[in-house]
Amino acid sequence: MNFAVLATGSIANTMAKAVSGIGGVRKYAAASREYERAKAYADRWGFEKAYGSYEEMLQDPAVELVYVASPHSHHYEHAKMCLLHGKHVLLEKAFTVNAGQAQELMDLAKEKNLLLAEAIWTRYMPSRKMILDLVESGVIGKVTSLTANLGYVLTEVERMRRPELAGGALLDLGVYPINFALMVFSGAVEKVTSTAVMSAEGVDFMNSITLTFAGGQMAVLHSNMLAQTDRQGVINGDKGYLEVQNINNCEEIRVFDLNREMTARYTVPEQINGYEYEVIACMKAIERGAIECEEMPHAETLRVMKLMDEIREQWGMRYPCE
Secondary structure (H helix, E strand, O other): OEEEEEOOOHHHHHHHHHHOOOOOOEEEEEEOOOHHHHHHHHHHHOOOEEEOOHHHHHOOOOOOEEEEOOOHHHHHHHHHHHHHOOOEEEEEOOOOOOHHHHHHHHHHHHHHOOOEEEEOHHHOOHHHHHHHHHHHHOOOOOEEEEEEEEEOOOOOOHHHHOHHHOOOHHHHHHHHHHHHHHHHOOOOEEEEEEEEEEOOOOOEEEEEEEEEEOOOOEEEEEEEOOOOOOOOEEEEEOOEEEEEEOOOOOOEEEEEEOOOOEEEEEEOOOOOOOOHHHHHHHHHHHHOOOOOEOOEOHHHHHHHHHHHHHHHHHHOOOOOOO
């Protein structure tokens, strides 16, 4: 699989490390808005070609799968460009700025018969099945609620502060607690309640989200770009609870009984860095001619985007690119 990277910022380095350890992946091309940056990235990670424009790279007929690593504000534009050039796309989360953009890209992928996948790594990791298997085993009984949080001190990261780059905590961090909740509770969301603390520039510094599901379950979620949080997910049942250490990249799952005594603990398999799972899923999907990955189908991506649209509407927060 001839793998290419569009935009060579910090997250692209994480992806490069992952694909360096995957069999069957040829690190073929990297593109940046400046040739020197693309060349430096390509030389560092062993990509064969470097391009000083995205358009130029996408005109290369050898490029097969493109990982789009640009800011959220540009996901729609860059993914659409890839699809129009006949390239399969792995699009970094959050998928787009809003659900309307997401739907348009999905329609285009269907029209072109090309893979379009969201790079939300937690959906592809082995830990996802481990958590669901434990929930379904009944070890903690009937599950009715969960909590999840994700927070890092990111105020010095420029794109996080800028509305024109679709910054703020929700699209970058809040997407993980939301996905955590939707992986555990697959039913329809009946009610969304949210509040946020906004920056002077007009993006959310931190937020609180409560999802109430049609089946009677509740998820209480938090994301924060002002503070370091414990990144923990807790799934509550009538026989005990599960603690997921780091919902952003699960390190360990702990099982507790009604006496709050730990009865079991599970570590996840060793990994390169966790990004490899989404690339492998894309390769398998392309091999079978699919336009979406089983681990994160388009319907689930759209579900997340619609929830985040509703959340931002409650805050009165719109991005300049909308």
